[in-house]
Amino acid sequence: MMALEGIVSRIRYYHGKRDYVLTDGKGEYTFFTDTVLHMGSCVALEGEMAVGGLRAEKAEIVTGEKERGILENVRSNIREGTNLPKEPALVKDEVIRMLWPALSATALELIIAKRLGRSVMLRFHGDADGICGAFAITSVLPCKAFQQNSAIYSVKDALRDIQAIGQESRPLIVLLDLGSSDGCAEGLGLLRAGGLDCIIIDHHPFSRKDDSRIVNPFSFSDNASKYTAGYLACEIAHICGLEMAKAEALAKVACSGDKSDIIQNGLEDAKKAMVLDFLASHVSFGNNLDFYKKVMEKDELFSSIAQQADDSIREAAGKAISRMKKSETGQLTIITFPLEGIVIKGEWPPSSKITTRVYDILRAESPDKPILCIGYTERSIILRLTESAALLGLSANDLAERVKKSMADFVEGGGGHVKAGAVRAKEGFAKEVVNEIIREAQAAASGIRR
Ligand SMILES: [Mn+2]
Numbered sequence: 001m002m003a004l005e006g007i008v009s010r011i012r013y014y015h016g017k018r019d020y021v022l023t024d025g026k027g028e029y030t031f032f033t034d035t036v037l038h039m040g041s042c043v044a045l046e047g048e049m050a051v052g053g054l055r056a057e058k059a060e061i062v063t064g065e066k067e068r069g070i071l072e073n074v075r076s077n078i079r080e081g082t083n084l085p086k087e088p089a090l091v092k093d094e095v096i097r098m099l100w101p102a103l104s105a106t107a108l109e110l111i112i113a114k115r116l117g118r119s120v121m122l123r124f125h126g127d128a129d130g131i132c133g134a135f136a137i138t139s140v141l142p143c144k145a146f147q148q149n150s151a152i153y154s155v156k157d158a159l160r161d162i163q164a165i166g167q168e169s170r171p172l173i174v175l176l177d178l179g180s181s182d183g184c185a186e187g188l189g190l191l192r193a194g195g196l197d198c199i200i201i202d203h204h205p206f207s208r209k210d211d212s213r214i215v216n217p218f219s220f221s222d223n224a225s226k227y228t229a230g231y232l233a234c235e236i237a238h239i240c241g242l243e244m245a246k247a248e249a250l251a252k253v254a255c256s257g258d259k260s261d262i263i264q265n266g267l268e269d270a271k272k273a274m275v276l277d278f279l280a281s282h283v284s285f286g287n288n289l290d291f292y293k294k295v296m297e298k299d300e301l302f303s304s305i306a307q308q309a310d311d312s313i314r315e316a317a318g319k320a321i322s323r324m325k326k327s328e329t330g331q332l333t334i335i336t337f338p339l340e341g342i343v344i345k346g347e348w349p350p351s352s353k354i355t356t357r358v359y360d361i362l363r364a365e366s367p368d369k370p371i372l373c374i375g376y377t378e379r380s381i382i383l384r385l386t387e388s389a390a391l392l393g394l395s396a397n398d399l400a401e402r403v404k405k406s407m408a409d410f411v412e413g414g415g416g417h418v419k420a421g422a423v424r425a426k427e428g429f430a431k432e433v434v435n436e437i438i439r440e441a442q443a444a445a446s447g448i449r450r
Contacts, residue, residue: 001046002054004029005062005070008041009117019053023115025077033059039117040169042067078112089238090251091262095227096235098220103232106199106215107239110141110174114240119168121161123148125177125229126280128257128273132250133176133201133233134289140240143174145289147280149346151204153179158187162194173198177229180206180214201236203229205415225415226262230254259420271306272296274353278309281348313349316342317357320375324358327438332392332445334438335362336374338431343377351375352422355382370394372441376430381423381437383416394444396421402440403433 006024020037022029022045030053031045037059047056062070084104088096096103113120120143124134134145144165148157153175165171173196179188180202191198200214203226209219215232217224234251238244248263256265257273279292295301320337327334337358343351355375362371363386370389375382383396400414400421410433414423425433 002049004031004045004054005073006043007071007074007116008037008039008043009115011037011039023074025074025115026081029054031056031059035059035061037061038169039119042070044070074116075112078115079108082108082111084108084239088235089244090231090235090248091227093262095217095221095224099215099217099227099232102212102215102219103235104239106201107236109172109199110137110236110240113170113172114141116170118170118172119165120144120172120174121146121165122174122176123153123157123161123178125149125151127177128276128280129228129230129254130177131230131276131280131289131292132254132257133228133230135293136230136234136237136242136247136250137174137176138289139246140237140242145287147283147288148178149280151178151181153184153187155187155190158190158194162191162196166194166196171196175200175202176233177202178204180204180208180216180218182207201229201232203227203232225258226255226260226417228254228258228260228262230257231260231262259417274309275302275306277350277353278305278348281346281350309348313353313357316349316354317361320354320358321361327442329442329445332370332372332389332394332441334372334374334441336376336434336438339375339377345377351377351380352382355384356420359384359386370445374434374437376434378430379425379427381414381425381430381434383421383423383437385419387419390418392445393447394441398444399423399437399440403436406440407433407436 004022006022008020009023010021012019019030019032022031032053033056037043042062044060044062045056046058047054088100120141122134122137122143122145124130124147126147126149138145161173179200181204188198198213202216203224205218206216217227231251231254234247238247251263252265252269253272255263256269257277279295295305319342320339324335324337339351339354355373359373368388370392371386372389373384383399385394385396395418397416400416400423403423404411404414410426410429412424412426416422423433
């Protein structure tokens with residue numbers, strides 16, 4: 001007689017019959033029983049070894065205290081049997097070293113989830129960063145993956161997900177490139193109340209720093225948006241076994257998409273990111289990962305989509321240039337243009353891409369000129385400035401921070417880097433905020449001359 005305790009981690013159906021795989025965290029055992037069991041069931045088996053596996057005479061479903069004990073045992077067996085790398089592979093700076101315990105703990109959770117056959121749902125943000133991260137995670141963990149274009153995980157989202165996988169085996173939800181900002185607290189609270197476990201991999205500013213389920217570089221730095229969620233997911237997937245070359249290739253595109261230089265990325269990465277952003281803005285929800293993958297693999301399709309995406313940016317940039325206003329303060333040239341009517345919210349091309357294109361054109365015309373370029377819609381204001389404008393002491397991030405303070409009633413958020421930034425204004429107040437940014441920039445530029 002042989003006895004085994006563990007979790008049903010696989011069920012195989014054939015010819016109207018089924019057999020099971022049980023894991024105790026050390027090994028996996030095929031067994032047969034007449035008792036009907038489900039994925040994730042915690043069971044105690046007794047039986048004899050037979051051809052192909054254990055013939056269980058007794059298969060008892062264990063619940064309550066004993067179940068918790070067995071589950072903890074299985075988890076600790078997996079933990080002990082798993083060799084995790086000792087340090088990050090893609091980025092090794094101080095912030096990522098501080099984030100490393102959270103990154104490897106998350107990777108371990110995913111490894112355990114896979115071994116236990118947990119029912120995992122991945123919700124990824126619908127842009128190049130989120131999609132690349134989703135490619136990485138789904139390559140190491142089978143999950144149902146869905147695109148989400150809002151960065152806020154709402155009560156509605158939570159209810160939908162509870163309904164979708166709440167009844168399945170030890171459900172786990174992974175939110176990627178969304179979910180940590182304060183506006184998500186209610187939705188997440190509901191998920192947890194519904195018994196759904198949730199892991200969040202994100203790089204948006206957040207305040208719930210005591211929440212151990214949130215992996216977010218803002219825990220350790222205020223200048224953390226450059227550690228993109230897609231990059232973090234690649235680092236995690238690499239711990240879970242994704243090959244270094246694949247992890248790095250995906251992380252480059254993710255970073256390119258979010259204008260981050262933590263990993264060096266080039267023109268090819270930018271092109272891939274553009275195609276993913278373009279696709280994601282046309283296919284707004286559902287499981288599109290397979291489709292995206294196909295496009296990336298088919299050269300001809302990829303090139304023609306890249307061409308189309310690029311053409312529409314060029315066309316929109318042309319329209320923006322025809323509306324351009326120019327002002328000069330000392331050495332600094334400030335260019336502004338409204339994007340109203342050129343940009344349609346949620347559609348291609350977005351205001352950031354158009355503004356960048358106008359900026360690229362202006363910079364190509366006069367490479368050494370200090371230029372601040374501002375494109376704006378009713379709510380969003382995009383800032384780009386040239387290297388020589390930065391040398392005058394200007395910073396897009398500073399400008400954003402200043403109006404956040406001086407126009408607190410009209411500005412919802414903003415930030416960025418030295419040469420690129422964005423500000424979100426309350427509906428209808430973008431023009432006022434743009435004027436204030438211009439005044440700040442002029443003051444900064446003339447301050448330097450004095
Ligand atoms: Mn992102």
